[in-house]
Amino acid sequence: MAKFTDYPQAEDVRLVRLAQKGDTLAFEELVARHRDKIYARAYSMVRNEDEALDLSQEAWIKGWQRLKQFQGDSSFVTWMTRVTINVCLDHLRKRKRERAESIEQMDEDSGGVERQMPVDVPDPIAGLDRQELRVRIDKALGQLSEAHRTSLVLHEFEGLEYKEIARRMECSIGTVMSRLFYARRRMASLLAGLKKERDEQS
Amino acid sequence: MNAETQLKVQALVDGELPAKEAAQVEALLASDARARQLAAALKATRDALRDNEPPMTVPESRDFYWSKIAKEIERLEAAEARPARRPALAGLWRWLAPAGGLAAVAALVMIKSAGPSLEMALTEVHMASPDMGAMTFSDQEAGVTMIWLYDRSSELFTDSAAADTLPPQ
Numbered sequence: 001m002a003k004f005t006d007y008p009q010a011e012d013v014r015l016v017r018l019a020q021k022g023d024t025l026a027f028e029e030l031v032a033r034h035r036d037k038i039y040a041r042a043y044s045m046v047r048n049e050d051e052a053l054d055l056s057q058e059a060w061i062k063g064w065q066r067l068k069q070f071q072g073d074s075s076f077v078t079w080m081t082r083v084t085i086n087v088c089l090d091h092l093r094k095r096k097r098e099r100a101e102s103i104e105q106m107d108e109d110s111g112g113v114e115r116q117m118p119v120d121v122p123d124p125i126a127g128l129d130r131q132e133l134r135v136r137i138d139k140a141l142g143q144l145s146e147a148h149r150t151s152l153v154l155h156e157f158e159g160l161e162y163k164e165i166a167r168r169m170e171c172s173i174g175t176v177m178s179r180l181f182y183a184r185r186r187m188a189s190l191l192a193g194l195k196k197e198r199d200e201q202s
Numbered sequence: 203m204n205a206e207t208q209l210k211v212q213a214l215v216d217g218e219l220p221a222k223e224a225a226q227v228e229a230l231l232a233s234d235a236r237a238r239q240l241a242a243a244l245k246a247t248r249d250a251l252r253d254n255e256p257p258m259t260v261p262e263s264r265d266f267y268w269s270k271i272a273k274e275i276e277r278l279e280a281a282e283a284r285p286a287r288r289p290a291l292a293g294l295w296r297w298l299a300p301a302g303g304l305a306a307v308a309a310l311v312m313i314k315s316a317g318p319s320l321e322m323a324l325t326e327v328h329m330a331s332p333d334m335g336a337m338t339f340s341d342q343e344a345g346v347t348m349i350w351l352y353d354r355s356s357e358l359f360t361d362s363a364a365a366d367t368l369p370p371q
Contacts, residue, residue: 040258069248157253177209188247
């Protein structure tokens with residue numbers, strides 16, 4: 001007799017096991033649970049809603065195809081965000097080729113302004129509640145170059161180490177360090193600027 | 203503070219500096235206020251971002267969003283379920299080879315009866331397909347040469363490599 005499964009009540013681990021056996025209803029439930037997170041990650045990387053939507057769906061399809069490889073070493077959603085990052089990086093590389101731009105060939109000296117920034121930038125989060133901070137981070141991320149933004153997303157949001165970021169971005173660890181440094185300095189400057197704007201308006 | 207030192211300060215903040223270098227940079231922080239300020243600024247930015255990825259909501263209904271994923275999964279699974287197709291020409295050859303072989307043998311016998319000059323011209327056989335093998339048999343007294351053409355992939359010729367090395371008749 002077929003065993004009844006209460007999909008909405010089932011834990012991710014059980015849904016993953018069912019999906020690994022080909023249960024698309026279980027996979028649908030996983031998609032429903034985590035689609036916002038996956039979409040948000042795609043958007044953080046490409047900064048375009050339509051592209052992020054397509055890429056997030058592509059990531060879910062890739063996730064289904066590779067589901068048997070998921071061993072449960074991390075949470076399912078962590079695994080899926082890694083799949084999403086790979087899909088987005090492939091997309092950015094393709095877009096770069098099409099635009100003859102480069103996330104690898106990013107001008108490493110473009111951080112000159114940030115390098116000369118005073119180090120005592122005011123604390124960018126002082127006086128902000130979490131929601132307001134996230135709005136400002138979103139705005140600032142949109143003003144970073146692809147290479148800087150990608151470095152920040154992989155390090156701060158995804159928590160990857162330099163070595164792993166270098167592998168995924170296909171560049172050296174030194175390049176990762178440099179990009180991350182300039183990205184942080186630029187982000188601090190942008191957040192501080194946004195904070196100053198707010199303070200002046202209030 | 204040069205660029206290299208700045209990156210080392212950052213690596214220390216991120217816990218990515220080897221122990222020996224970490225000790226050197228920590229000593230620098232203890233003695234250099236600007237280095238300390240830089241480390242604090244980098245840490246503040248890192249902490250501001252960590253766990254604060256801007257949230258987003260998929261701008262489509264659950265069903266519509268899933269329907270596009272489900273459709274592609276269905277298409278991929280259907281493609282996977284289809285048996286692997288043999289190359290079109292290989293399939294055609296499987297059917298045509300026996301008939302072709304018979305036709306070739308028949309043609310050779312007929313050609314032989316037409317005259318010796320043609321026999322010489324036909325002593326070397328070029329195979330049109332790498333999937334195709336050939337065996338020959340000649341009887342000088344009877345003035346007959348037979349050529350068997352066969353499909354190497356056929357189960358009837360499981361030892362096709364050996365068949366290829368048969369000594370010339």
